[in-house]
Amino acid sequence: MTPEGKTPESQNAAGELWTQGVIEQNRRWLLAYLYAVTGDRALAEDLVQETFVIAYQKRDEFRKGEAFGAWLRGIAKNVARRALETRVRRPTLRLNEAAWTAMDLRAASLEQDHVNPDYQENRLSLLRRCLGKLTDRSRRIIDARYNEGLDTVSLAKRYGLSAASIPVILHRARTAISACIRRGLALTPWGGGL
């Protein structure tokens, strides 16, 4: 639900759709979806905007009662496929239709999570708390990875560890954080059961 209790789907009169925080509500899950598809965050951010641009241009084609997120995902999928074919020089995933569908369904779940306007804020709050529960070393490595952007080799050099051990430490830390956040979200009220 939007903060005002209205859904984008109910605001399909020309242009009105875009006044309901529709970008704000859909941007995060769309970014996650496109980041997953492309494996490139900067490209994914560009594609999010292209998706909104196309959606805006085609807003009159959106039918009342249709699921807005599904419509947006359809556009995003086409935008991503075209980008992967024409703009990405490095090797990328070449997924079959079943894999695309599975990603699409998971993105739909993300969309549902983000319907709650407080969802992301709750997650960020929980993340801060969960980071505090890591060991000091794990927390420092996570910080260096995500704050300073250090790669595996640089992390290993800084902390005097083998390059093979860094992914393991990061994986364990991420898993602990993810579980901690999920536990926290399960205890939140509105949307907690989503």
Place this chain on the structure above:
Amino acid sequence: MTPDELDGLLIQYLQGEIDAASLERLNAYLNENPQAAARLVELSDEELLLLEGVNQGSGVHSSIRSSRRLRHLISPARTGDRTAAFLAAGGLAAAFFIAVALASRGPERDVVVVPRTIPEPPVTIQRPPQPRVQALQGEAPTPAVPRPEVPPAPPPSPELPKADPKPAPPAPAAPQPERRPEPRPVPGTIPAAAVVAKVESITGGAVITQAGVRKVVPGTQDLLAGEGVETSGLTQVSFVDATRLELTSDTEIRDVHETVRGGKGKRLIVVRGTLSAEVVKQPAGLPMVILTPHAEATVLGTTLKIVVDGGSTRLEVTEGRVRFMRLSDRKAVDVTAGHFAVAAVGVEFNSKDLPIDEILLAPGSRVVVYGNHWKGVRDEKAFSGVAFEAIQTWHGATTPAYDLMKKKELGRVEFMFRADGGKDYHVWVRGLCLENPEPRIERWRYDLAALEFQDADATSKHLPLIDGRAYSFNGFGMKEGYWWVGANADDNSDAKNPVTIRFARTGIQVLRVYPIETPMRFDAVWLSATQKTRPDANQRGPVRPPK
């Protein structure tokens, strides 16, 4: 491939560190195991969260901040030129409209240019002269202002600097002076002219106040030690340590001070209105102190909301723990996450559970599907584009499904969520019938789901099915498409009389949904303390009254 191996490769892929051979291996695996591709979306979402949460100073963070402002700026309550509001929002909104403009002018572009920010026009507040409200130290209210009565003067807090004891002369919104006045020196604090926070007017407007001088906040403005803020719209106050306050319209805070090592912690006074605070962990022994006319909240690091009206202060805590002291008798309680307390004369002073009135359950990551009778399917008519579908039919007969249910062999969708005990929740299920027999009236055979609540009883006159706590939600086939059903919709008796249940205790609850008469789908279950009549088909949650 083990789950850990899969996660490792997916993360390498997302971080651009995967080698060609591993990419080939991953590609093959994802195409053979499509569910693993869903995991890629999950990890992508988690990576973005880590980047945003850990990397406070990155572009990601700033774009998120822009989006937060965008959310407020394009509120439907806001009137006027919406395009201007978008342009004023900066960040993504600006990029979006610029991109639209570019796209509409020429041939299709491959790349959209994304300026991160654009200058904001200065905000001018047209506001009539307004007398100041009562200060904290026993000053009588200004007679001309019809404000709720403030209780007897609380004893001055020994921890906080006194608020300005004299009412400031009425001052209209004035253009920003070129030179800022010297703030009052406050013994024991950081030097008076030090910047303690940034004030950002999100919507409506805000003024910085100091000893009767009022300065309009043009977008963003430094807040000096000892100054205050009055709002006529949503306003954010950000401290250096990322502690963040959000003030709603018609809120006033005063005497804002930053932590002084070896001295005191952050502190401020909330005179009236609503303040939400995300307080990061404060230095040991230097808690943040929020004073109101009725109470004092001592915070080490938490998320909270304080609402101050004429006669009371209400504290709600979302995270962490807050020491809350009522000034009239200096009685204190600890308020923990999920609880609230009210400090007011004649009101019981203790910590209580925050009420949970509305719960919306839908397909998503915190749902478990047992058995193979229900499955998640894409459905563009569903709220989220996904619904639960049960295809298995017993040709309109319910007995086989009930038999399986009794033997616990019937598939189910199981939700876990938090709800209040001892409260009546009206239950609505949004679903549809997938069968289209001739004659159409025969649809009634294919449209029943049973909901079983753990540790709950019905308080409405609906008999449970079989011998459990399951209730039938029947009659989805009476209409085309998705709609809300509250019990038996065959005779429309549920329209004003849905199943109403009451959980035995507050906490995590369990709801199981079984397919009885199929084929059918459902995409949401709504437990509401307020929605007593059938919602509109597309309604998701309570309709809030217009502000």
